[in-house]
Amino acid sequence: MRMAELSAATGVPVPTIKYYVREGLVPAGRPTGRNQADYDDGHVRRLKLVRSLSEYGGLSIAVMRDLMQRLDNPEEHDFDLLGAAQKTITEHREASPGTDRDQAEQELAELVARRGWRWEPHHPATRTAIGILASLHEVGRDDMVEVLDSYAAAAELIAETDIRLLGDDLTDRERAVEIVVIGTAVGDTLIAALRRIAQATLARRTYPAERAGQSR
Amino acid sequence: MRMAELSAATGVPVPTIKYYVREGLVPAGRPTGRNQADYDDGHVRRLKLVRSLSEYGGLSIAVMRDLMQRLDNPEEHDFDLLGAAQKTITEHREASPGTDRDQAEQELAELVARRGWRWEPHHPATRTAIGILASLHEVGRDDMVEVLDSYAAAAELIAETDIRLLGDDLTDRERAVEIVVIGTAVGDTLIAALRRIAQATLARRTYPAERAGQSR
DNA sequence: GGATAGTGGATAGTGCTACTTACTACTATC
DNA sequence: GATAGTAGTAAGTAGCACTATCCACTATCC
Numbered sequence: 001m002r003m004a005e006l007s008a009a010t011g012v013p014v015p016t017i018k019y020y021v022r023e024g025l026v027p028a029g030r031p032t033g034r035n036q037a038d039y040d041d042g043h044v045r046r047l048k049l050v051r052s053l054s055e056y057g058g059l060s061i062a063v064m065r066d067l068m069q070r071l072d073n074p075e076e077h078d079f080d081l082l083g084a085a086q087k088t089i090t091e092h093r094e095a096s097p098g099t100d101r102d103q104a105e106q107e108l109a110e111l112v113a114r115r116g117w118r119w120e121p122h123h124p125a126t127r128t129a130i131g132i133l134a135s136l137h138e139v140g141r142d143d144m145v146e147v148l149d150s151y152a153a154a155a156e157l158i159a160e161t162d163i164r165l166l167g168d169d170l171t172d173r174e175r176a177v178e179i180v181v182i183g184t185a186v187g188d189t190l191i192a193a194l195r196r197i198a199q200a201t202l203a204r205r206t207y208p209a210e211r212a213g214q215s216r
Numbered sequence: 217m218r219m220a221e222l223s224a225a226t227g228v229p230v231p232t233i234k235y236y237v238r239e240g241l242v243p244a245g246r247p248t249g250r251n252q253a254d255y256d257d258g259h260v261r262r263l264k265l266v267r268s269l270s271e272y273g274g275l276s277i278a279v280m281r282d283l284m285q286r287l288d289n290p291e292e293h294d295f296d297l298l299g300a301a302q303k304t305i306t307e308h309r310e311a312s313p314g315t316d317r318d319q320a321e322q323e324l325a326e327l328v329a330r331r332g333w334r335w336e337p338h339h340p341a342t343r344t345a346i347g348i349l350a351s352l353h354e355v356g357r358d359d360m361v362e363v364l365d366s367y368a369a370a371a372e373l374i375a376e377t378d379i380r381l382l383g384d385d386l387t388d389r390e391r392a393v394e395i396v397v398i399g400t401a402v403g404d405t406l407i408a409a410l411r412r413i414a415q416a417t418l419a420r421r422t423y424p425a426e427r428a429g430q431s432r
Numbered sequence: 433g434g435a436t437a438g439t440g441g442a443t444a445g446t447g448c449t450a451c452t453t454a455c456t457a458c459t460a461t462c
Numbered sequence: 463g464a465t466a467g468t469a470g471t472a473a474g475t476a477g478c479a480c481t482a483t484c485c486a487c488t489a490t491c492c
Contacts, residue, residue: 002460002467002468003467003468003469004467004468013451013452014467014468015451015452015453016450016451016452018469018470018471019450019451019452021469021470022470022471023450028469029469031469033458033459033460033468033469034457034458034459034468034469035457035458035459035467035468035469035470036458036459036460036468036469037468037469045355045356048354048355049355051351052351052352052354052355054450055347055351056344056347056348056351058274060449060450061449061450061451062449082419083416083419086412086415086416090408090409090412112413115414116417117413117414117416117417118413118416118417118420120413120416123412123413123416125408125409125410125411125412125413125416126409126413128272128405128409129406129409129410129413131271131272132272132402132405132406132409133406135267135268135271135272135402136268136398136402138264138268139261139264139265139268139394139398140261141394141395141398141399143381144381144398144399144403147377147380147381150373150374150376150377151374151377151403151406151407151410152410152414153373154370154371154373154374154377154407155370155407155410155411155413155414156414156418157366157369157370157373158366158367158370158407158411158414159411159414159415159417159418160366160414160418161363161366161367161370162411162415162418163415163418163419163422164363165359165360165363166419166422178355178357179357182352182355182357182360183357183360184412184415186348186351186352187360187367188404188408188411189344189348190345190348190349190367191367191370191371191407191408191411192306192341192404192407193306193341193342193344193345193348194341194345194367194368194371195371195374195375195378195400195404195407196302196306196339196341196400197328197333197334197336197339197341197342197345197371198331198333198368198371198372198374198375198376199302199375199378199379199400200299200302200333200334200336200339200341201332201333201334201375202372202375202376202378202379203298203299203379203382204334206379206382218438218439218489219438219439219440220438220439229480229481230438230439231480231481231482232479232480232481234440234441234442235479235480235481237440237441238441238442239479244440245440247440249439249440249487249488249489250439250440250486250487250488251439251440251441251486251487251488252439252440252487252488252489253439253440270479276478276479277478277479277480278478
């Protein structure tokens with residue numbers, strides 16, 4: 001397969017493919033001559049993965065490069081790989097200074113204890129959650145912190161599905177990482193979309209007729 | 217309150233506040249002289265809202281300007297406002313051409329019917345969900361589409377909490393929009409974070425010891 | 433009462449990201 | 463043998479979210 005065919009098979013413009021190869025997101029083709037190379041289904045697959053992660057997962061080129069280099073490096077242990085993959089796509093944003101993060105941290109720790117989850121204070125997701133809780137207090141939305149348990153129950157339901165999807169077969173590295181990465185990054189967007197659709201329905205049910213939280 | 221105090225109260229640098237005022241995200245101060253103006257708690261509050269939405273909600277300046285201008289316009293009907301707010305923060309991304317969107321659309325419509333939700337084919341969240349489903353098929357993750365019902369059940373749980381939070385009192389416009397906007401935008405990130413924390417726990421339970429999907 | 437730091441308002445510049453364009457020397461194909 | 467395409471590389475671009483600099487003016491401290 002030549003580059004034009006690769007481009008046609010994926011819908012990604014040729015210069016963009018060149019850019020991705022340069023950035024290490026997609027492996028180079030197998031050279032067949034001084035200025036000719038051969039691409040295969042693996043390239044098509046990888047390219048579609050990159051597009052999905054970028055379009056629906058919102059991952060940056062730099063994050064994806066990290067991920068793909070880990071994936072292409074056979075030295076990396078499989079289970080570290082999955083954990084690392086999960087952490088890589090969880091960008092940690094520290095709370096703005098001046099915020100009361102201690103109270104938020106304690107609230108989250110208590111929630112984690114109530115649910116019987118593991119408390120991992122340095123996990124980027126933990127740091128993000130703490131930042132959000134602190135931020136919600138700042139903005140005066142303490143009521144949202146109070147219903148945290150409801151959100152946590154839903155999150156656990158989602159996570160159970162995620163783990164079920166991963167299954168037992170972790171022998172295919174590329175496949176396993178794909179499951180984790182797509183499931184997590186694209187899954188976030190999917191869940192957000194489903195949430196909005198459900199919201200629209202429930203809003204109409206709660207505030208019927210012209211009172212509904214819907215235009216028109 | 218002068219600009220330096222407003223900056224100190226919110227942690228937002230003075231030039232950034234000026235930029236936000238220029239962009240219409242924050243109303244100008246009440247002028248008290250040729251080059252002096254007065255800011256109050258409303259400005260502090262608005263500034264914190266903007267920061268939260270940007271930092272944790274990932275909203276762009278342009279989207280927030282839209283939102284804030286709606287909020288500051290007394291012509292807008294309250295319930296339209298809420299629906300519009302929800303749609304504004306849901307960026308719709310159309311599927312890349314060449315993808316089989318018809319099949320994905322039908323799958324989603326069936327899911328919506330199974331759950332008794334309203335089918336709103338033009339809602340941006342619907343369009344996004346269709347794009348994701350098509351994309352998942354493209355990447356060969358059909359198994360993820362199969363467990364859609366589990367995700368939808370969790371999404372409904374979240375949406376029920378959202379609506380409960382909104383409550384009955386929709387008289388305070390700014391407050392109601394804040395609830396919807398923060399709840400939705402920041403809530404997405406919060407749920408994503410909780411999901412990852414739950415995943416880490418469940419992964420360890422499913423793949424114990426060194427097999428856990430966690431590095432160290 | 434005079435130095436100094438700060439003010440609102442405006443324009444221009446910065447750093448970053450994700451591509452695009454343009455170019456070169458070469459090659460497959462009609 | 464003309465033409466379109468190829469790999470590889472360097473330079474350019476568009477958009478975003480600020481940030482810096484400037485201006486005439488003003489509040490405040492010593």
